[in-house]
Amino acid sequence: MRKDIENYLYKLTKDYSQTAKTSFSASSISQQVGLNRSTVSSYLNEAFRKQKLLKVKTYPVSFLHKQAFAETFFEANHLEYDSFEELFSEAPTKNKEKDPLGTIIGAFGSLKEKINQVKTAAMYPNGGLPVMLLGASGSGKTFLAEKIYEYMVEKQIITFSAPYISHNCAQYFNNPELLSSVLFGYAKGAFTGADTDKEGLLDAADGGVLFLDEVHRLSEEGQEKLFTFMDTGEYSPIGNDSVRKKADIRLIFATTEDIESAFLPTFLRRLPVVVSLPSFHERPQPERLQLIDQFFIQESNILQKELSVSSKVIHFLLDADLEGNVGKIKNLIKFACGNAYAKQHDNQRINVKLLDIPIENLLQPFSSAKVTSQRLMDERVYLPNTEIQPDLETSERKRLKTFFTRLLDDYKKVEDGVLTPGQLISFATENVVLLMDEFVFFTPEDKETSFFSFITYNIRSSFQFMNENYGFDQDGNKILSIANYLYVKENQDFLLEHTDWITLKNSLLHFLEEQMRDEVWLAKRFLNSLSLHLDSEVLDEDIVFIALYLHSMNLTMTDTSTKAIVLAHGYSTASSMANVANRMLQKNIFHAYDMPLGITVDEVEKKVFQYIENYPVEKGLIVLIDMGSLNLITEKLASKISTPLLVIDSFNAPLLLEVGNLINNSQTIFEISEQINETLPIKKQLAMPKADKKKAIITCCYTGMGSAVQIKEILQKSLGKTGETLTVLPYDYQKLKENKRRELPFHIYNVLAIVGTENPEIENVPYFGLDKLVNGELIDEFVQNIAQHFRVDDQGLKQELIFNFSLKKMVENLTILDADRVLYLVSETINEIERVLEITFDANKKYLLFLHISCMIERILRKEEVDKQEDIDEYVKENRVMMEKIHRSLQNIEEKYTIKVSSLELRLINDIIFS
Template identity: 50%
Template sequence: MGIDISRYLKEITKEFNKENLKQFSANSIAEIVELSRSTVSSYLNKECKRGTIIKIKEYPVIFLDKETFSNVHFTPMHNEYDTFDELWQEGSKIKKVDTWSKVIGSKGSLKEQIEQIKTAVLYPENGLPIMLLGSSGSGKTYLAKCIYDYCFGEKLIDPKAKFISLNCAQYYHNPELLSSLLFGYTKGAFTGADRDKIGLLESADGGVLFLDEVHRLTEEGQEKLFTFMDSREYSPIGDNSIKKEAKVRLIFATTESIQSAFLPTFIRRLPVIVNIPSFAERPQQERIHLIDSFFLKESEILQRTIQVTKQVMSFLLFSNYEGNVGKIKNIVKYSCGSSYTKMKDQKVIKVRITDLPVGSEEQLKENLYHQISNRYQDRVYDYMHPELLDINNSEQKNIKKTYFQFVDGFKQVEAGTVTFEHYINEMMNNVNLLVDELMFNVEVNNNQSFFSVLTFNIKSTFKYMEENFGLEQDGNKILSIAHLLYFKEEQEILINHPEWYSIRPRLTAFIQNHMGNVLWLAKRMLAHLSERLDSQVLDEDLIFISFYLNSMNIQGVKNEIKSIVLAHGYSTASSMANVANRMLKKNFFQAIDMPIDTTIDYIEGKVLDFIDNNSTENGLILLVDMGSLFDLRIRLEKKIKGPLLLIDFVSTPLVLEIGSMLLQHKNIIEINEEIIKNVKINKQLVYPVEKKKKCILTCCYTGMGSAIQIQDILQKSLKQEDSSLAITPYDYHKLQQNKQKELPFQIYDVVAIIGTVDPKIESVPYIGLDHLIGGEDVEAFINILKSNFKIDEEQLKKDLIFNFSIKKIIEKLTILDVNKVLNFVQDAVDKVEEKLGIKLSNNKRFLLYLHCSCMVERILRKEDADMQEDIEEFVQREKRKIEIIGYAFSEIEKEYTIKISDLELRLIFDIVFSD
C-alpha cells in the first residue's frame, strides 16, 4: 500500500501552496488512501529519513514528495523543517530571479531584443558592447538597469560591482568636461585641475557603465572610447603616458541614426544594436500593461485604490506623444496627483478626463471621439490586490476563466486523466456558454461605434470566407464573435497563465490533428479580420475560434480547385477574373495585375503567398499571359502542396471555359486533358516534388457523409499524429469510375481503401466496413499498417474492435437516441425484405442501418439530399418498389414527424438493389 501513498503524495504535491496545507497531513492522506493514520504516519516518517519526503513540523505536521516539490519549486537542502516559512525562505535564497519576466513585452515586442541582449551579455570574457536605439522615453535607461541585474543574476559580475549611468547630453557644450568625467584627469591637465581625479571607467571597473545620448560624444571622445573597447586601456586627460586598465561592460543609448551620428570606426565596434520600439509601436496589450503598471505604482505611493475612467484609458492608449513612455508615465502621475488633492480623504480616488494635465487639449480633442473610446471599461487599481486588475468586471472574469480552461483541460489530456473527445466536447460547451452569456445576459449598445465597426467587419469577413472557402454566413456567428472581441478588449489573457508558452505549440498541434480544418479556417478568418481592424492575431483567439467553429458541426473546407489569373497591365487580370466570376456566379478566380517589367521572382512570391493562405491540396490553376513555364515549374514544384496546372496563355474565353469545368466539379486531371483541345497552348501539369505521403482512402456508396465518419473513427482508433499518414474521405463513384486517375493517387501513396462498397481498384487493398465491424478483416488491416508504420498492434486491435461497432459509429448522431433510432430502422429494413421478397446481405443491412440513421437526423436538421436530375423519371419507372420502401419507413416518419422525400427513398433503393 506504500506505493499508493507515494503516488498520491506525488500528485497532490504538484498543486502545493499556502492555502491547502491541511491536505498534506498524515490524517488527510490516511482518509484518502483508506488506511489507518498510524500506518500512514509510520510510512511517511520512514520515507522522510530515507530522503524521499520533506517533513514540516508545524501543526498539523505536513509531508511533501521531495522529487515533485523540487521539480515544481526548488530543491530543498534538508528533509525536515520546523516551519513552512523556514522552507520558503531557503527557496527564496536558492531560486534565481528571472530579470526579464518583469519587463513588459519580454515575450512580445521585446522578445527578440532581449535575446540579442542575452547573447551580448553571455559572450565569453567581458561580454559585447550594446547599443540601445530608440525614441526618447522608450525605456532605454530601464533596460540598461535590467541588463545590470541580469549580469548580477547570472553571476557575471561581483555583487559589489557598480552600475554607473551618465547622460552625455548634459555635457554637449563642454566636451572636455565630458571626456574628463569618463577617463579621469591628472593634476594640471586644465585650469582648475588641482588634483588627480579618477573617471567613470575606473569607478565602474568590474561593473556596468551606461552612457545615454552617447551621440553627444565628440569625434575625439568616440576615438578614445573605441580605443578602450579594443584594449581595455585608457589614459587620463593630461598625461597619455599613463596607461590604466579597466574591465567594464559598456551599454550605450541613442535616439539618433547610427550611421549619421557616429564614426564608421566606432560603429564597427558595435556588434549588438538593439532597436527599442516606441510606446506607439508596442502592441495594444503591452500599452495597456505599461499604463497598468504606472497606475499600480501610483496606488502604492498614494496608498489609495485608484479608479480610472474608460475615457482616460482611451486617451492614454492613443495619445500621439511619439510613443514616449516617459511622457505617458508623467501624465499618469500628474492625473493621480490631481485626483488625490480633490479626494484625499476618500479610500477610492477617481481619475477623470478633467484630471489630465494642462496642455493635453489637442490630444484630448483627437482622442475623445476615437472610435474605440467607448470600448474600454473603467479600470480599478488596488496595490493591495494587483492580481484583480485584469478581471474587474464579470465579462472579463468569464472570458479569462474560459481561456484558462483551454490550457488546464489540455494538461489533463496530456496526463491521461481525460480523453481527447471529452476535452474537445467540454471546450466546445464552454465556448458556447461564454458567447451565450455575452450575447444574451450582457447589454451592449449597438450604436456604440466600436461594436458597430466590429460587426460590420466580421460580416465582411464571413462574406469573404463564404465566397472563398464555403463557410456560410450566419447572424448568430457574427454577433457571437463581435461580442467576444468587444468585451475582450484585445487583451492577451493567457499571457498570465504560467504554462501557456510551453503548452501553446502542443495545444495548437492537437487541434490541428483532432479537429480537421477548423484551425486552418480560424487562421484565415482572423487574418482577414485582423487586416481590416489593424490588430494582431493572437494564438489564444485562434484556439477559441477553432473550438467555436468546431461546435458548429463544420465538416471542413470546400476544398475546391483554386485559380489565379496573372496578366501584365493596370487591371487586365482583374477585368478578366471579375467578368468570369460574375458570369459563373461563383468566385473561382483571383487576379494579380503585374507591371510590365515584372520579374519571375515577383510572380513566384505572389503565387507562394496565395498558396500559404489558401487550401490548394486539390489543385491550383495558374494562367500567365507571358513567361517561362519551365522556370516557374522548377521554382514551384518543391513548394506547392498539390498539383499545379500552369498555362502560358490568358483570355476571357479560356478563363470562362476553365470556370465552366470547375462548376461541373471536374478534377484538375480532367481539366488538363479537356482544356481547349483544338487550340495549341503551352501548359504543364506539375505535381509536388517530394516523397509521397502514405494515405488510407475512405468512401461510401451513398455519399461523403459516411466516408467522413469512417475517417473520424479511423483517426480516433489510430490516435495518429504521424504526419506521414493521411486519412482522406473521397467520392466512391469517382473512384469506381476513374480508378487511379483520381487525384488522391497523384498526391498520395494509397495503401488501402476502407468503405461500404468496393470501388475495385487494382493493386490497392479494399476492406469492407462490415468486415471491420464483424472482426473478419481487423487482422488484415493491421497487417497493412504494420508494413508501413510502427504501431502498437494489441492496443490498435482493441481500439478498432471498440470503435468499429454499429453503435459507436452511430453515436456521432447528436439529436437522436441511438438505440431508439436503430430499433426503428431495423424494423423498417425487415419490412423492406418482407414486402419485396428479398434477402439482404449483412453488408447491405449494415449499410442501411448506418445510412438511414444518419438520414433521419439529417432530415430533422433540415439538411437536403443532393439533387438528382432524373428523379421524376426514376420514380415513375420504379414506382412500386419506391412505394414499398416508403411504406416500410412510414413508422419512422410518424415517430419523428418527418417526411422522407423521393430523393431520400431513391438512395435507399440504390443500396437495396446495388450489385
C-alpha cells in the same frame, strides 16, 4: 557625530551596487563626513563591537551597515568576513530563477526582439558585448539598463556583489574633457586643480556594469580612449599614459542622438548590439494601457488611497501626442493624482478627472495614428498595496483568458500523452460553446452605439460572403455571439505577454489544422473577410477560438472536391456561362473571371493565384480558358503551384457540364482528364507541380485512419525540427492498396517511405512495419532513409524513435518510476558510455540498454538482488578497466537516485555491451 557616520554608512550600504568597494574604508568615509581618519576608525570599530556593522578584512578594511545590508540583500550569518566574495557567497539560493527582462511591459510584444538582443549581449562569453540603447528622452533607456544588470546578476553572469555604476554624461555639456577625466580618472597635476590622483568610473565599475547615458557628450578623443579600452580591457588615467590599468566591465551606452552623426565610425564599429526603443505612442495599445495602469498602481501605493480614474483620463493618456514619452506620462499621472489628492485627501477614494491634468497638456493635439477607435473604457479603479490588479479587466475578458490558459494546459497534456487529441478538441469545444452561449445574452452598456453596430453590420457582410462562397449559413445567434466576442476583446491581443501562448501558439495552430482542417480554414477566411471591413489584423487567438466555435456546429467544407475556374474574354462571357452551368448542376462548382481583350498571360496568372489564395485546391485545380497559348499558360502556372493542374483550352457549355458532372461525382482530376477525352474533342494539358516537391512519409493502418494518425504523431515527435520540413501524412490504406501511385500524395509529394501496420506494396517506396520499428529491427534502416534527404543527427534520431515508439510504454509497464525522468537520465548515461568506451551502439543494443538500466534502477531501489555469480571476482579482474569506465558513466544515476551500482550489476551491463 557618531550618528552622522552611521547614517552615511547606512545610505552607502543601501547604494552598494553603485558604489566602489573602496568607499567603505575608514579613510574614504572620513573624507566624506569631514572627520579625521583615526576618529572615524574608532567609531566604526566601536559600532562593529556593538554588532551594528559588518567588517570585511580586505585592504583597506571595509565596513557595511548591518541593517541596511539585510534590507538590501540578505541577513548575514556572521559579522566578520575575509572578502566581499565570502560575504555574498551566503546569499540564499533562489527556488525559481527569475527573468528581470521578462517582467518588462512589452517583453513578449513590441520589445521582444529588443529583449532578445540585450540577452544575447549579456550572455556572450568573455565579457559580453557592448550595448547601445537608442530612443527619445523618457523612452525607458535607463530603466532597461538597470534590468540588464539585474538579468546578469540573476543569471550569475556577474557576481551578486558586482557594482552597477550609472552616469549621465549630459552634465558635461560644456566640458567634454572633464567628462573624460571622470570616466578614466586622472593623475595628480593632469590639469589645474588636480591635486591628487583620482580614480574614475572605470575603476568603480570593475567587475560589474557601467551605464553611460547621453554618451554622445564624449569628445572624439574620449571616444577613442573608450574604444581602445573596449578592444584591450586596458586604459590610462588622464595625464599619465605610462600607467596601464585593467578593468572587467560590461558596458551599456544610451543616446537620444543620431548615432551616425554623433559618433566616430571607429567607435560605432565596436558596437555590435544597437537597440532602438519605441516611443510611448509607437507601442501597441495593450502595452500603453499596461504602463498607465502600472503608474496609477504606484501612485495608489504612495498615497495609500483607492484611486478611481475616469475613462476620459485613460483615453487622453493613451492618445494625446505628448513629448517626453513614458517619463512624461508617468509625471502627468503623478501630478494628476497629487492634484486630486490635495482636493480630496479626507476621502478614502480619490477620483481623478481630466481637469486634474495640467491645462497646458490638455491642449496638446491627439496622435492621429493612435486614436483609440474602440468604445470608451469604463472607469478604472486602483487599490493600494498591490502590484498587479486583474480586476481592472472585465469579467468577460477574464473568462476568455481563463479559457486560453486551460486550452494551453490541455495541449501540453496532449504533448505529454496524458490527453488524446480528440479529448482536447472535445473539452475545448465544450468551453467555447459555454462562453458563446453567455455572449449571446451579454448586453454591453453601449450596445446601441456606433461601434457595436459597426461590428454587427460587418459580421453580417462577412457571413454573406462566406455563404455565397463556402455555403456558410447565416444565423442570428452566431452573428450576435461573434459580435459580442469581438466587442469584449476590443480587437486586442490580450495574450501578448502570456509565456505559454508565445511559446506554444504556432504548434497549437498546426495541431488544430491537422485535427480540424476545414474549421481552421473557414475561420481564417471568415476573419480575413472581416478584417478588411474592420481595418484590423487577424489575431491567432481569434482563429483558434472561431475554429473551435465552428467545430461545435459540425460545420465542414461544403465542397472539398477538385476546384474549377472559368476565364473568358468579354464583359460577362465567363460569368454567364459559369452561372448557367452552376444552375443546371444545382451546385456552385465554377468560379468565373471575365477578362478584357488585351489581358496578358501574366495577368491571367494573377487571376488564378488570386483564386488559389481564397480556396482550398489540395485535390487539384481545373482552369478552363478561351484564349489559346495553352502551352505557355500551363508552363507558367505549373512552375508555381503545389497541386495538380488541368488546363483546358477553347471550352463550351457542354464541356462545362461534363466537367461539372465529373466533379459532382467525386472524380479525381486524373480521372476527369482521362474521361473528358472520350466524349469531347478538346485541347488540354495535365501538369504536375514543377517546383521541388515537398518530401513526405505516409502512415497507414489496415484497421483505419485512427492508428495512422497515432503513428504520424509519434513520428513527428521523433523527427523534431526535421518534421517542420518533412510532411508526415496519414492516408487510407485501402486506397493505397488499390490505386497505388495513382493516389494524390504521390503526385504532390516526394514520398520517402510508408510506415504502417500492413504493407500496401507501392513499387519503389520503402515500407517500414510498425512491429519492426517497435522492436528496433528496422530503426537503423529507417534513419538511413531519412538521412539521405535531410541533415539529421543519426544517433539522436535513432534514440528519439526508440523513445517514442516503445521505451516509455515499456518502462511504464515494467517499473513504478517516473518514466520521463528515468529515460532522460538513462539516455545521458548511454551517451556517456559511448563516449568513454569510444564505441557507437546500434539500435537494438541501445534499446536493450535502455530497458535493462531502467529496470536496474528500480531493482536497486527495491533492494532486490540479481542472481549470485560465483566467478564475479575473476570476471572483475579480467574486465576491470571497462567496468570502471561503465561505473563512472553511471555516477549521475547513482547521485540522482542515491543508489550504489554493484559489481554484479556492472557485469550485466558489460555483458550486454560486449556480448
